[in-house]
Amino acid sequence: MIYIRKNNDVLEKYEVNFSEEALIELRNRIIKHCSEVSKVKTECKLNEVPTYDYYRHNNNDRVRYHFEDVKYEKSGNTASEWDHYDEYQVDLYNCEYTMYKVPYIYEFIENVICGKEEAITILFNQDINGIKHFPTVEEKVKALESKLHSFESDYISKRKAKLDELNLKYKRFNETGESFSEKFEEMQSMISEFTSELSSMDDKVSEEKDKIDRELKSLQKIRDLNKNQEPITNYFYELVGLVEFKLVDTLSISDIDRINEFFNSNVIEKEKKLVLR
Numbered sequence: 001m002i003y004i005r006k007n008n009d010v011l012e013k014y015e016v017n018f019s020e021e022a023l024i025e026l027r028n029r030i031i032k033h034c035s036e037v038s039k040v041k042t043e044c045k046l047n048e049v050p051t052y053d054y055y056r057h058n059n060n061d062r063v064r065y066h067f068e069d070v071k072y073e074k075s076g077n078t079a080s081e082w083d084h085y086d087e088y089q090v091d092l093y094n095c096e097y098t099m100y101k102v103p104y105i106y107e108f109i110e111n112v113i114c115g116k117e118e119a120i121t122i123l124f125n126q127d128i129n130g131i132k133h134f135p136t137v138e139e140k141v142k143a144l145e146s147k148l149h150s151f152e153s154d155y156i157s158k159r160k161a162k163l164d165e166l167n168l169k170y171k172r173f174n175e176t177g178e179s180f181s182e183k184f185e186e187m188q189s190m191i192s193e194f195t196s197e198l199s200s201m202d203d204k205v206s207e208e209k210d211k212i213d214r215e216l217k218s219l220q221k222i223r224d225l226n227k228n229q230e231p232i233t234n235y236f237y238e239l240v241g242l243v244e245f246k247l248v249d250t251l252s253i254s255d256i257d258r259i260n261e262f263f264n265s266n267v268i269e270k271e272k273k274l275v276l277r
């Protein structure tokens with residue numbers, strides 16, 4: 001594989017060498033050590049039993065899932081299926097398996113093997129930030145706990161600010177010298193508005209806290225199962241060490257420009273970075 005990159009005023013030509021077997025072995029270790037693991041028990045149709053790896057789209061991300069220890073047997077229940085206008089019954093199965101949510105670096109290694117320009121460039125620059133971050137379960141738990149703490153602190157501060165605002169308005173009312181009957185209606189309106197604002201704030205806080213609590217409970221169910229989950233960092237730099245970039249030639253951009261002028265046409269694509277052979 002040949003990789004060509006522009007370095008200031010020079011084009012550099014590199015020979016890219018690696019053992020495909022070594023990269024595949026690394027990729028498979030990443031599944032075992034870096035994936036988010038969960039145990040699944042479900043009742044499903046036979047065609048829904050996982051028998052091979054596949055990708056799902058989660059929000060804007062394409063995520064690979066790997067399955068092991070798949071076991072299934074008929075549950076005795078059935079479900080309806082339709083063939084045009086005819087209904088028929090299919091068997092349901094009690095199914096259990098271990099599911100691995102695989103980090104993006106798995107797909108990145110596939111792209112390196114295939115010679116994808118973007119992957120080769122990221123690897124050449126040893127730019128781990130070019131790979132989508134895949135947080136461990138422990139990182140997710142700590143991030144949510146921190147978010148919950150910050151959210152609660154922010155809520156307490158905002159509630160206190162609202163109370164201080166009401167107390168200040170009440171103090172100013174007392175300083176006007178008006179009779180209680182004259183101030184009562186305005187005070188009642190102010191308290192009603194304040195109560196409504198607090199109620200709306202409480203509802204939003206409760207909704208957000210419930211959402212965070214659900215996410216935390218979901219993660220805590222698999223926390224122990226993922227206690228040995230490793231971040232991808234060391235595996236990325238192991239990948240860097242498995243791919244050799246050997247500089248074999250250079251060419252000045254000014255020489256290319258002179259050749260183009262000689263032939264009066266752009267015979268060379270200056271921005272081309274990757275050529276396979």
